Amino acid sequence: MAGIDHAPPPFFKQGPAPLALLTLYIALSVAIFVVDLRMHSLDLVRQSISLLVDPLQRVAQTPGSLVDYAAYYLRGIQALEVENRELKHAKLTTAPDLQRLAQVEAENERLRKLLSVKEREKAQGQVAQILYTTRDPFSRRVIIDKGQQSGIVAGQPAIDEAGVVGQVTRIFPFSAEITLITDKNQAVPVQIIRSGQRSVIFGLGNGQLELRYMPNNADVQVGDVLVTSGLDSIYLPGFPVAKVINIERDNAYSFARIFCAPIAGVENFGELMVLTPREAIPPAPPEAKAKSDDDTGNGIRRKKQRAAKAK
Amino acid sequence: MQPSNASSRILQPVRPWFIFFSLIMALLLNFLPTAHWPGVPDWVALVLCFWSVREFRRVGMGWAFVLGLLMDVADGSILGQHCFAYVLLAYASAALSRRLLWFPLLQQALQVLPLLVLCQAVQLAMRLLVGGDFPGWSYFVGPLIATLLWIPATFVLLLPQYQPVEQDPNRPI
Numbered sequence: 001m002a003g004i005d006h007a008p009p010p011f012f013k014q015g016p017a018p019l020a021l022l023t024l025y026i027a028l029s030v031a032i033f034v035v036d037l038r039m040h041s042l043d044l045v046r047q048s049i050s051l052l053v054d055p056l057q058r059v060a061q062t063p064g065s066l067v068d069y070a071a072y073y074l075r076g077i078q079a080l081e082v083e084n085r086e087l088k089h090a091k092l093t094t095a096p097d098l099q100r101l102a103q104v105e106a107e108n109e110r111l112r113k114l115l116s117v118k119e120r121e122k123a124q125g126q127v128a129q130i131l132y133t134t135r136d137p138f139s140r141r142v143i144i145d146k147g148q149q150s151g152i153v154a155g156q157p158a159i160d161e162a163g164v165v166g167q168v169t170r171i172f173p174f175s176a177e178i179t180l181i182t183d184k185n186q187a188v189p190v191q192i193i194r195s196g197q198r199s200v201i202f203g204l205g206n207g208q209l210e211l212r213y214m215p216n217n218a219d220v221q222v223g224d225v226l227v228t229s230g231l232d233s234i235y236l237p238g239f240p241v242a243k244v245i246n247i248e249r250d251n252a253y254s255f256a257r258i259f260c261a262p263i264a265g266v267e268n269f270g271e272l273m274v275l276t277p278r279e280a281i282p283p284a285p286p287e288a289k290a291k292s293d294d295d296t297g298n299g300i301r302r303k304k305q306r307a308a309k310a311k
Numbered sequence: 312m313q314p315s316n317a318s319s320r321i322l323q324p325v326r327p328w329f330i331f332f333s334l335i336m337a338l339l340l341n342f343l344p345t346a347h348w349p350g351v352p353d354w355v356a357l358v359l360c361f362w363s364v365r366e367f368r369r370v371g372m373g374w375a376f377v378l379g380l381l382m383d384v385a386d387g388s389i390l391g392q393h394c395f396a397y398v399l400l401a402y403a404s405a406a407l408s409r410r411l412l413w414f415p416l417l418q419q420a421l422q423v424l425p426l427l428v429l430c431q432a433v434q435l436a437m438r439l440l441v442g443g444d445f446p447g448w449s450y451f452v453g454p455l456i457a458t459l460l461w462i463p464a465t466f467v468l469l470l471p472q473y474q475p476v477e478q479d480p481n482r483p484i
Binding site: 021025028031037045053056057059061134141170177185205206 | 335339340342346347371372373376379380381384385386387388389390391392395398399405406437441442443446450
């Protein structure tokens with residue numbers, strides 16, 4: 001039996017000691033932090049909690065959207081007329097291209113059939129409204145008003161009227177999260193229109209993007225427009241992504257630092273279009289069997305050497 | 312309720328539904344679009360700190376953990392980030408509560424400041440560790456403003472507990 005010095009008699013029910021509780025909760029927090037960061041296996045938890053939080057968030061957005069609506073209403077008929085005129089004008093200026101687009105596409109399709117090249121995929125999608133940007137200051141993401149219920153899946157690209165905005169990264173039952181292309185380390189495979197050179201563009205997190213791994217003497221000029229190259233199986237080729245605004249060539253480094261600004265209104269509120277996922281690309285052809293019994297590191301090095309020789 | 316030398320009024324016991332209500336309101340305030348403005352405080356942290364100081368038997372680390380989860384999902388940040396910070400905040404506030412309430416409000420606010428800064432700094436450290444970018448010093452303006460708000464927050468959150476000043480002389484007790 002426990003002696004009198006062993007434990008205090010339970011006069012007052014106090015529960016576990018605070019320090020024990022703290023240790024437990026902190027261990028739990030760190031565990032879910034690591035699991036969410038590295039294994040992404042907590043999406044179901046996130047989705048179920050979002051069912052609870054989402055209505056609250058929508059309620060909290062209501063006053064803001066009411067103010068926006070009121071401001072829009074009070075802008076007056078004159079401003080609207082000006083905008084209307086400008087839109088009509090813009091529509092007219094794009095009309096010559098657009099009117100012939102259908103014919104050009106049909107012609108393109110016929111020619112591709114003649115050359116027995118695979119047909120170009122058509123871009124389709126659904127329009128979604130941006131509800132709000134997430135409060136996290138470390139990332140650049142927005143929430144749209146369509147989710148699992150509308151058939152949105154993770155990975156779909158999103159564009160606005162000017163170019164690529166981002167990519168769906170998380171889906172919730174009634175909303176989805178889009179990571180903008182300016183988010184830190186968000187990558188988009190691109191191609192320079194002028195020279196046809198391919199590369200990958202990364203977000204910097206400060207509203208700009210950087211074209212990485214371009215050699216110092218690469219043919220890039222300020223003002224070059226970058227479009228999606230379509231080499232990933234996510235973005236269709238040809239959507240404008242960014243424009244080169246600044247190039248720093250320093251011979252001390254082997255790569256030039258090329259800064260770009262997004263073409264789409266990435267940081268704006270409004271509507272955007274979530275494109276349907278691309279058709280699955282055919283699987284990559286099997287690697288050459290030769291020398292495959294080496295360990296992978298050697299294999300890669302040899303492949304690089306082979307590539308260098310081919311150049 | 313803690314005794315304090317500065318308090319001239321005896322407070323009524325807190326109503327549990329009011330604690331719940333105030334925490335939900337804090338969540339709503341955090342979800343407002345104003346949360347993107349620089350220097351807007353983390354309302355949940357402020358209210359949680361307040362209740363952890365005043366009523367650490369009712370609002371403890373369990374609440375902090377759940378609120379942290381809700382904030383993580385709402386923010387789109389990594390799960391566990393707010394949980395960690397809030398649990399730490401709740402623990403530190405509860406540890407401080409026996410001493411804090413003996414001070415006048417302004418000095419209380421001064422002692423709350425390090426807690427709120429710690430709550431923010433922990434989140435910053437977690438994100439920097441996993442490769443985030445430093446969001447700028449404006450990130451730490453929020454806790455400063457929250458500290459200034461400690462005084463009005465005390466009045467607002469204690470409002471339902473105040474008794475009428477005029478006492479009925481014929482009352483039996």
